[in-house]
Amino acid sequence: LSPPGGPGDAAGQALPVESRPFTSYGSALHIALPQAPRAGQLLTLLIDYEAGEGPGVCWLSPEQTAGKQKPYMYTQGQAVLNRSFFPCFDTPSVKFTYSATVKVPEGFTAVMSATSWEKQKDNTFVFKMSQPIPSYLIALVVGDIVSADVGPRSRVWAEPCLIEAAKKEYDGVIEEFLVVGEKLFGPYVWGRYDILFMPPSFPFGGMENPCLTFVTPCLLAGDRSLVDVIIHEISHSWFGNLVTNATWGEFWLNEGFTMYAQRRISTEVYGLPYTCLEAATGRALLRQHMDATGEDHPLNKLRVVIEPGLWGVNPDDTYNETPYEKGYCFVSYLAHLVGNQSKFDAFLQAYVNRFKFQSITADDALEFFLEYFPELKEKGVDSIPGFEFDRWLNTPGWPPYLPDLLPGQQLMRPADELAELWAADSLNMEEIEAVDIAGWRTYQLVYFLDQILQKSPLPEGNVKRLSKMYPKISKAQNAELRLRWCQIVLKNNLEAEYSKVKDFLHSQGKQKYTLPLYRAMWGGSEATRALAMETFSATAPQLHVNVQNYVKKILGLGGAE
Numbered sequence: 001l002s003p004p005g006g007p008g009d010a011a012g013q014a015l016p017v018e019s020r021p022f023t024s025y026g027s028a029l030h031i032a033l034p035q036a037p038r039a040g041q042l043l044t045l046l047i048d049y050e051a052g053e054g055p056g057v058c059w060l061s062p063e064q065t066a067g068k069q070k071p072y073m074y075t076q077g078q079a080v081l082n083r084s085f086f087p088c089f090d091t092p093s094v095k096f097t098y099s100a101t102v103k104v105p106e107g108f109t110a111v112m113s114a115t116s117w118e119k120q121k122d123n124t125f126v127f128k129m130s131q132p133i134p135s136y137l138i139a140l141v142v143g144d145i146v147s148a149d150v151g152p153r154s155r156v157w158a159e160p161c162l163i164e165a166a167k168k169e170y171d172g173v174i175e176e177f178l179v180v181g182e183k184l185f186g187p188y189v190w191g192r193y194d195i196l197f198m199p200p201s202f203p204f205g206g207m208e209n210p211c212l213t214f215v216t217p218c219l220l221a222g223d224r225s226l227v228d229v230i231i232h233e234i235s236h237s238w239f240g241n242l243v244t245n246a247t248w249g250e251f252w253l254n255e256g257f258t259m260y261a262q263r264r265i266s267t268e269v270y271g272l273p274y275t276c277l278e279a280a281t282g283r284a285l286l287r288q289h290m291d292a293t294g295e296d297h298p299l300n301k302l303r304v305v306i307e308p309g310l311w312g313v314n315p316d317d318t319y320n321e322t323p324y325e326k327g328y329c330f331v332s333y334l335a336h337l338v339g340n341q342s343k344f345d346a347f348l349q350a351y352v353n354r355f356k357f358q359s360i361t362a363d364d365a366l367e368f369f370l371e372y373f374p375e376l377k378e379k380g381v382d383s384i385p386g387f388e389f390d391r392w393l394n395t396p397g398w399p400p401y402l403p404d405l406l407p408g409q410q411l412m413r414p415a416d417e418l419a420e421l422w423a424a425d426s427l428n429m430e431e432i433e434a435v436d437i438a439g440w441r442t443y444q445l446v447y448f449l450d451q452i453l454q455k456s457p458l459p460e461g462n463v464k465r466l467s468k469m470y471p472k473i474s475k476a477q478n479a480e481l482r483l484r485w486c487q488i489v490l491k492n493n494l495e496a497e498y499s500k501v502k503d504f505l506h507s508q509g510k511q512k513y514t515l516p517l518y519r520a521m522w523g524g525s526e527a528t529r530a531l532a533m534e535t536f537s538a539t540a541p542q543l544h545v546n547v548q549n550y551v552k553k554i555l556g557l558g559g560a561e
Helices: 160-170 173-185 228-235 252-270 272-293 321-338 341-355 362-372 374-379 389-394 406-422 429-433 442-455 462-469 479-491 495-507 511-522 526-542 545-554
Strands: 017-023 026-031 057-060 072-075 095-103 109-112 116-120 124-134 140-143 146-151 154-158 194-197 212-215 243-245 358-360
Touching (some): 154 160, 154 173, 160 194, 173 228, 243 341, 252 362, 406 429, 495 511, 495 526, 511 526, 526 545
Parallel strands (some): 243 358
Antiparallel strands (some): 017 026, 057 072, 072 140, 095 124
């Protein structure tokens, strides 16, 4: 403990510390203070520690990077991994500012989720985050990375071999999304909005680290077709980063509101039909998830019970579609109760303004909603039979209310009809050839493939013909199309194209793409089970440790519970 003179001051006093068991995913550091502190008293505590072995810090060998020349390291804090990176109050209910000084070897660059970034001599970088954030949003990357400007307050960071593609894909678009976000939800408070393209083994589509979103290189589709992931991460600048769930059991406060915000921005930029189509693919993912787990699985509630203690559920293991898509349905239901989009937009801005830089519970959010709309409170909208707020939060299962996706019909109907044609016992090639899919956007193709997957296995030989007819789909480089094509190949036992499944799993390690394919392989034939084992033994070293454990569990190799 040292006085305000600064760390390491001669007057500093050594304190007794001990590490005690806390949970299966971390221990507690107990520090005994010489006397009980007064409320509001400022303490300076200097902790000398070493880190690097834990799951929050990921060390990649050169072959796990895009450039294959130099090693790379990154941290991933969400949900409870940053406790293995530095000692902290590792809960989203506590927010703080931070600064860091990072010295790295020559030929490497360090970047962090911070509002200011300065390079000093000896390859030392100094970072400051001037806004209070929860521990899970502190992130560090060290690698052979370079940057390029893509807007007045945005640049892309990537390995040198990817920087041109990154610049081309995102030049000009980020500012457009930020401006719409500010118009809808209020000022963007984080200064810069930069994007870092991670190595292929990064387990998530994106991680909304403030000022510096980390994203999968799968987003470099070459046609700007996957920018909705960026809109999602930008939306976290208000929902999640500015107003934060106080506990991981109410993760839907981060993700449900962010899905709603993402689709509001998307509607303004791309129109309602396209946004409804994207939302329909989200609904299909929720359906798949609930079919796989069973609707009444306890994780299919918006309020998940995460017991503390050694036998508690690890919040990382609660990551699934429910907080995103069921959460989106609940926020949409609140908008439906209001019945007027501009009034609900105004509410969202008031909500952000009321709770900015705070961590809140679902009860805080819903109480504010009822206060903001006293006429709805009077009507007792929180307890309409079948749609009670309590039921939304605490009853597992399919959402009681689904927003109307009818405006997407003009894009969905042709895809539905084409899928029907391909599912027929005898193919009507004349009608099939009359449908021109050349002008379909990615999400229309994704929606079409979702329908094909639902109808699979198709009659013998149909998928083989489909593959030949649409190389745009079966030879796609776009990750969303590749995922679904691989799922279709497996569901229809199209052995001739099993190599595509293997290639896709070798090319990236995103959890949302990797786990469904291993589940499909493991749930299939002897041949697909062998394919799963062979692919996993070849790719395991390049996967994030959490993803490795989840795959082991699927393959019965004893991994994470």
